[in-house]
Amino acid sequence: ETGVTQSPTHLIKTRGQQVTLRCSSQSGHNTVSWYQQALGQGPQFIFQYYREEENGRGNFPPRFSGLQFPNYSSELNVNALELDDSALYLCASSWSSGSLGETQYFGPGTRLLVL
Amino acid sequence: EDQVTQSPEALRLQEGESSSLNCSYTVSGLRGLFWYRQDPGKGPEFLFTLYSAGEEKEKERLKATLTKKESFLHITAPKPEDSATYLCAVRPGGGGSNYKLTFGKGTLLTVNP
Numbered sequence: 001e002t003g004v005t006q007s008p009t010h011l012i013k014t015r016g017q018q019v020t021l022r023c024s025s026q027s028g029h030n031t032v033s034w035y036q037q038a039l040g041q042g043p044q045f046i047f048q049y050y051r052e053e054e055n056g057r058g059n060f061p062p063r064f065s066g067l068q069f070p071n072y073s074s075e076l077n078v079n080a081l082e083l084d085d086s087a088l089y090l091c092a093s094s095w096s097s098g099s100l101g102e103t104q105y106f107g108p109g110t111r112l113l114v115l
Numbered sequence: 116e117d118q119v120t121q122s123p124e125a126l127r128l129q130e131g132e133s134s135s136l137n138c139s140y141t142v143s144g145l146r147g148l149f150w151y152r153q154d155p156g157k158g159p160e161f162l163f164t165l166y167s168a169g170e171e172k173e174k175e176r177l178k179a180t181l182t183k184k185e186s187f188l189h190i191t192a193p194k195p196e197d198s199a200t201y202l203c204a205v206r207p208g209g210g211g212s213n214y215k216l217t218f219g220k221g222t223l224l225t226v227n228p
Binding site: 004040058104111 | 119147149151156157158159160161164202204214215216217218219220221
């Protein structure tokens, strides 16, 4: 069974640039969630994708956008990067069936530094 | 709004010294409470899911328990390799934002040999 993978592992960008982060979900999972984790903080929910549609969104501006593909992999795009966007970006996959709180399994993360 | 508070923020133990981490939460209809372990610079590693008050789960030296207002992660006879940040998260039930996890800030556990 393949776990959640993310690419790239590290990324350095300058303010105002755009970035795309990628995530491959765990085998058999159909839902992908993205989180932002600042240093010393818990992960903050950005949004979730289910069946290629955005299923919910946290308190992040529209310059944070995403996609989910038919194979359940996903992308997180961030436009007009700001210094505060520097963080660890985590992708989590799960199997959603509408019943109990489905467990989310996390990838290793992408460390983004905005200069 | 859902809230998760973890205490203490940091805990230093000697090898073999048992202790507990606390996770207090307020959520509209709990659909699940989750414990994760996170090593520096890595993604959270799943440990336990608890669904209802009174539920307990164990894995090696770890035991998680749940009440209507809080959860405890008990660590028995810890080893240095148990050193990590332990994160607690809740998922609300009902309508609204039941798709997302709300995390606490975590407890940084250090186990000295």
